[in-house]
Amino acid sequence: xxxKGTNQTACRKHVAELLEKIAQLKQAPFAPLKTxxxxxxxxxxxxxxxxxxxxxxxxxxxxxRKMKLIQRRxxxxxxxxxxxxxxKVLCG
Numbered sequence: 001x002x003x004k005g006t007n008q009t010a011c012r013k014h015v016a017e018l019l020e021k022i023a024q025l026k027q028a029p030f031a032p033l034k035t036x037x038x039x040x041x042x043x044x045x046x047x048x049x050x051x052x053x054x055x056x057x058x059x060x061x062x063x064x065r066k067m068k069l070i071q072r073r074x075x076x077x078x079x080x081x082x083x084x085x086x087x088k089v090l091c092g
Contacts, residue, residue, distance in 0.1 A: 011051045018051070019044060063091050 022044060025037025040047065070086050077083040 015048050015051050018047065066091055 022037055022040045025033050026041055028034050028037060067087055070090060071083065074083070074086070077086070
């Protein structure tokens with residue numbers, strides 16, 4: 001099942017195939033595969049939503065990372081206003 005480079009409509013068609021593969025993993029004779037199957041089964045709704053909706057919080061996570069870096073470099077600001085201004089300058 002190749003999904004990378006596939007558009008959202010085509011990915012939706014792969015959800016049923018993915019759920020079938022998860023069910024096969026749960027029945028696998030090899031214990032680690034069985035564990036993987038149970039884990040994926042418990043997260044099946046979240047994984048399926050990943051294929052159905054092309055949303056990501058990557059931009060937000062990037063801003064949070066940059067803000068933490070600003071805070072680390074500053075060794076503490078004298079007041080919150082200075083921190084807020086620095087974040088606005090560097091994060092836009």
